[in-house]
Amino acid sequence: MIRFENVTVTYAGAGAPTLDGVDLTVPEGELVLLVGPSGVGKSTLLNAVSGLVPHFTGGVLRGRVTVDGRDTRTHRPRELADVVGTVGQDPLAHFVTDTVEDELAYGMESLGLAPAVMRRRVEETLDLLGLAALRDRPIATLSGGQRQRVAIGSVLTPHPKVLVLDEPTSALDPAAAEEVLAVLQRLVHDLGTTVLLAEHRLERVVQYADRVALLPAPGAPVVVGPPADVMAVSPVHPPVVALGRLAGWDPLPLSVRDARRRAGGLRDRLAGLAPAPAAVPPAAAPAPAAAPAPAAPAGGGPAAVGGARVAPSGVRAVLSRLVRGAAAPPERGAGPTVAETRGLSVRRGKVEALRDVGVGVCAGETVALMGRNGAGKSTLLGALVGLVGPASGSVLVGGRAPHRTAPRELIRHVGLVPQEPRDLLYADTVAAECAVADADAGAAPGACRALVSELLPGVGDDTHPRDLSEGQRLALALSVVLTARPPLLLLDEPTRGLDYAAKGRLVGVLRGLAADGHAIVMATHDVELAAELAHRVVVLADGEVVADGPTHEVVVSSPAFAPQVAKILAPQPWLTVPQVEAAL
Incomplete structure (x- = not known):
């Protein structure tokens, strides 16, 4: 469904490519998790799938990116909108309308779907993401996490074949994050939707991934494989994996449930011990006063x-x-x-x-x-x-x-x-x-x-x-x-x-x-x-x-x-x- 063939992306003025020689294939109907340290090019890779790179961001793209057979160099983002739904890291940059219900309907309206279809899908999405009570709310009055759910919902309603999500749970509370991930799993398992997502809070996501693609460093080749295999070598990994590495468990657990089944011996080793107490805050040492606020700069400066x-x-x-x-x-x-x-x-x-x-x-x-x-x-x-x-x-x-x-x-x-x-x-x-x-x-x-x-x-x-x-x-x-x-x-x-x-x-x-x-x-x-x-x-x-x-x-x-x-x-x-x- 998604194929990167020797893809290199270089932005104007950059001393080195953000992506260099990337080869990656994402099959239809899989949830692939993209991981790696901050700044290695995960967002650039995701934006290349939707055509935002290079048509919107600028820069030079070498190699070939295809989505459902369409070459993103010859198809601009609007020509991929019926195939790819994208949610970036900033939900505010995503919104076009003023209210929740209008935002959920906007993408379908742009594609010319029938009003009856639009109405049904809006209702389905409101229920899927727990947004029914917010349907008439102005988006400006929502919390950051509520906006994140609306942004995700707005790309779900057109029923794209591919969903590209950048930090989809970063602003969500644990319960809301579980709801969103459950929705993504239903789309993958029941509808065959292909999902490519980047997420730093791996403790929430990694156990749901079919495969993990690791960008270890700028210019380094992508490492793709089963989640447990990639987590064994990844520089970024959730606490459950870190605990598994510490305890020497093989294969590494990806979920709390798997780890609890293996933790009996570790609990025995820790029996009778207690966490070392952290230093108590100072009893009478107030924080130093900040420097006096300087006078406003002359000439209307900031x-x-x-x-x-x-x-x-x-x-x-x-x-x-x-x-x-x-x-x-x-x-x-x-x-x-x-x-x-x-x-x-x-x-x-x-x-x-x-x-x-x-x-x-x-x-x-x-x-x-x-x-x-x-x-x-x-x-x-x-x-x-x-x-x-x-x-x-x-x-x-x-x-x-x-x-x-x-x-x-x-x-x-x-x-x-x-x-x-x-x-x-x-x-x-x-x-x-x-x-x-x-x-x-x-x-x-x-x-x-x-x-x-x-x-x-x-x-x-x-x-x-x-x-x-x-x-x-x-x-x-x-x-x-x-x-x-x-x-x-x-x-x-x-x-x-x-x-x-x-x-x-x-x-x-x-x-x-x-x-x-x-x-x-x-x-x-x-x-x-x-x-x-x-x-x-x-x-x-x-x-x-x-x-x-x-x-x-x-x-x-x-x-x-x-x-x-x-x-x-x-x-x-x-x-x-x-x-x-x-x-x-």
Whole structure:
């Protein structure tokens, strides 16, 4: 169904090809998982299937890509639309209409399908993806995960022969991700749809793949084979595979169920042991105050906000470029309170997004906000940074009400990294972004570049941010914000688009910030990140706090939010592979 024959893609100005000599065949009716480190060309390969490369992205494509017999060099994307359905990493760039139901129908309308067929397929897709309650909602009011489901649904309704998906579960909560993957399996098994998808959260996907295609490094040949065989040599692999490698299991397990069947001996070896306690947050060491906000630049230049820049017309827009937090593991510390909410309720139009929320965060503490899509996680972060005001109750950050504090004063106390990292990036090169970030934060020259080098090794100074992958852009935006070192850091889905190596580097940076006394709050669906980083987990449901406690207590008791190691080794108290490795 899909065939790559010696395909090389080189973008204008690039020093080397993004893809080099790729040979790959995807048979009809298979689910093939594309894996590899960030920046190796996975998105380029996927876009070549739909014809976006080179017709939309530019660059030079050598070799041949065919889909259902059609050559993508001679067939533009619109001429492949009836065969290939594509969902990229950014759902917002995908939408054409304003409401959910209209978006689901748009693709079919473009293909000229009969109204009766369109109506039936819209209803089927609403039910398949759990979107029926959102059918009349404006897309602008949806959460990131809800938008992701709408984007997937909009390409399902035309019933394409091939589905190409880039990070399809990255913004979804665990339950919603399972629903989407179940739909994909039904399409493959029952309808013979061919699915090619790239995903960094392999713990969710790898057990469903018929085959795995590994792009190990730029220019290296693609490794294709059964999932267990490829995972045995892959530099990126889920925790269940890492645990299998550590325990010496052969063949490697791909699912929690397979691993539990083999884990008896490992549980015996771990009996009587306990995870080493992580360092408790500092008791009385508040995070260092961020550098004073510099005066607005003369001549209408961009203003600084938490290490990011905004157009001078919107000092309020400054607030939409702030920081969101992540986590680091032990019990809650006794440091001074950096932020707290009491009886907080927030309304968004007719929707009560938060109800009677009371949460406190101490210096040096990392808190993970978890819950299904639309539970209110992003709204709570928005309240902490002053983007939304309370309908009732109170919010205090550094002793101030964020929604009543001038942005240039507030950015000295809190910073936010939003779900869409491109909102923070304005310059034409990585070096220019870093230089402006240093100036905005009052930091020493090179401070931001040092963070970029730690999170994104190998990215050149002259690289344009738009040429980075979604995960690389997020790491760059995070570096820009961290340059200001705000006492309270807020992060919204900080690992979206990051591979395991990049996530590990991010974990190291955030642990260092927490050790220095910074408070970190992160909204995340990444249960593995929460297990590794968070001192506490706060679970939201329909705008209310339903759980708030130490990470090991909250996540182990929740089938939805428990990490793979906890499920495999239950009832023992292990959460991560490094904990098990240290004990052994």
